[in-house]
Amino acid sequence: MPYCVKCGVELDNSAKKCVLCNTKVMMELPDEIPPYPKEKLEISQLNRGYFSILLTMILLVPNLACLVINLIYTPGVYWMYYVFGGSLLLWMIFIFPMAIKKKRPLLHIFLLFLSATLYLLLIALALSGMRWFLLIALPICITVMSLLYLIILIVIKKKPGKLKTVSISLIAVIIICLVTDGVIDYYIYSDIQLSWSYIVAASIIPVIIGLVLLAGNKKLQNELIKKLHI
C-alpha cells in the first residue's frame, strides 16, 4: 500500500500522487480500479430551440398586425418596412444566438451586419433616400462590421491580454471616427476634409501607446493595481 511521504496518509492503490500535497507516489503498482470512474454527468441544456421558436412567434404577431393595418388603412404607403426591419434586427440580436447550439460570433456579426444594412436600406427605400444610404450608411456599416470581425478574430486566435484587447478596440474606434468623418464630408461637400476625427485620434493615440507600454511591463501593472485597487 502506498503512503504519502509528506502527509503520512495512506493512499489508494490506484493513486498516482497524493491529492493533499501533489507528491508523486514512488511505488510501482499494478493498475487497480480507481474510486471513481472518469465519465462525467453532462447536464442537459435548456430547450433553446423550443424557446426561440416561441419568441419568434411572439415577434411575428405585431408584424402581421402591422401588415394588415398597413394594407387596409394606408395602401400605397409602405411604413411596414420599419416594423419588419426592426423586428428582423431584434431577432438577429437576441433570438438567433439562442437558436444556434454553438456560439458562433463571426457568423453572428455577419448576419447582424446584413440585417442592419437591410433595415437601413428599407428605411432608405421608404424615404427615397438612396443617396445617404449609399454614401453614409453602407460605408459605416461595412467598416464597423469588418473591424468587429477583425477584433473577434484576433481575440479568438491570438488571445491578447485585456490591455491589448482594449488597445485594438481603441484603434478600431479611431478608424470608425475617421470613416464617419470622411463619408459625411463627402456627402455634404463631395470632398474629403477630415476635421473632428483628428481630435479624437489625437486624444486616443497617447492612451493606446500608454496601454501598449503598460501591457509589456508586469511590474508597473502590479504597482498600479496595488495603488489603485478599490
Place this chain on the structure above:
Amino acid sequence: MLRKIEEKKYRHWFKLDNAAKIYPAANTRRWSGMFRLSVTLNEKIDPVILQEALVATIKRFPSFNIRMGKGIFWYYFESNIRKRLQVKPDINNPCAPIRWKDNNGFLLRVFYYDKRIAIDFFHSLTDGTGAMVFLKTLTARYLTLKGYEIPTGEGILDVEEKPDKEEYEDSFVKYANSRQRGRPKEPKAYHMKGTGLDDLDISIITGIVSLEKIKQLAKEHHATITEYLAAILLYSFYKQKEKEGLYKKPTRIAVSIPVNLRNYFKSNTKRNFSTFLNPGIDTILGEYTMEEMLRQIQYFMKANLNDKVLNAMMTQNVILERNLFIRIVPLFIKNFIMSLAHDTIGYRPITTVISNIGIVTVPPEMKELVNRFEFILGPAKIRTPYLAVVSYEDTLVLNFTSKIQETDIERTFFTYLIKQGIPVKIESNRE
C-alpha cells in the same frame, strides 16, 4: 399531505416541506442542492438485479416516487408512477446539478460502480436520515434478490408493506408552535479564498479512519464525535484564516452543523426534518488553541440542542411560509427572491458545514456483505469545502466536497488526525 393515494384516476401530489422549498428556487444550471449516500458491498454489483430491486423499493417510498411540478404560487411534488427510474453507471462528478425534465423527472439518481451502489438525492426530497432508510431498504432488497436472507428492521423497510401516513408527513408543520421565533442574530462569517473548478467538476477527498480510535480520542477530550470533528474542521479553517489574516474582517469562523430534529421531536417522516446550528469563534478576540475551539463548540451545542430552542428556529421558517402576503406572490418572483436570499443571506453566517449522520446499523445477516457506507454533501455555491461524515462498524468515512482546486483545508484536517496517531487512508475522484 398526500391526496388520493388509492385512487389511480388522480395523480396524487403534495406540498414541499418547509426545508425543501429553498432548493428548487436556488437551483441553477451549475448548482443543485444535492447529497449522496452510497454503500460498498463485498461483491460486484449486478445492474440488472439492482434495477429490479429499485423498482420494488421506490414504490414503498411515495415521497421519493415523484417529480417536480410548477404551480402558480409554489412548486409541488407529483407522483411519477408511470415513469421508470433507471440505474446508471456511476459518474466522476457526484451531486451534479439536476434538471426537472432529466432522469424521467425523478429527483434522485441511482448509480452502480464496481462494488458500490450510490444514490444522489435532491435535498427537497429528504434529509440524510430519510435517505439512509431508502438506501438501506434498496440494498437489503438487492441482497434478497441475490439470494441472501435479509430481515427487515434496523431502518430497513418491508417493500411489500403499505407506506404509513406518518412516513411522508411534513413534521415541521406538525411541531413548529413556539412563541419565540427565529435564532439569535449571527454575524457575517469568514469565507475562504480559492480557485474555482470547471462548472461540471467537483472535488471529492475521502478520508477513511477507524471509528474506535476517533471515539477514543473524542472521549479523551470529553466530546462527542461530531463536536470533536467539528473542532478539527474549525481548526483547519482557523489555520487558513491565519494565512489570509487573522484580524482581517469578517473575523468570525463558524461551522454549520445540521441537527436531526427526529431526536428531539417524535417523528417517523422520511422527508426533511432537520435544522442546523452554527457554532464558531471570533478571531478578533485573539488567538485560539484547538482545545479552546472545541470548548466553544461544545458550549454552543449544549446551550442550543434542546427542543425549545430548536422549535423556535423552525417556527420562524414555518411562520414565513404561512404568511398570506408571501403565499400570494407568484412563483417566479418567489424564485427570484429566494435564490437571491440563498446565495447571500444563506451563506452569510457560515464558513463551512460538517454533517454527521452517525453510525449506520444493519441486521447481522447483512454485516458480512457490506464493507462500508459513505456520505457526500453536494458542494457549496461559495468556494469552500464541506465535510460529510458517516460510520459503519469500525469504518468512519470523512468526505470533503468542494468546487475549488486548493486542498489546504483537507490537508490540515487529515494531517492533524495523523499527528494524533490516527492512520488515515485517502481516496479521491481527482486526477
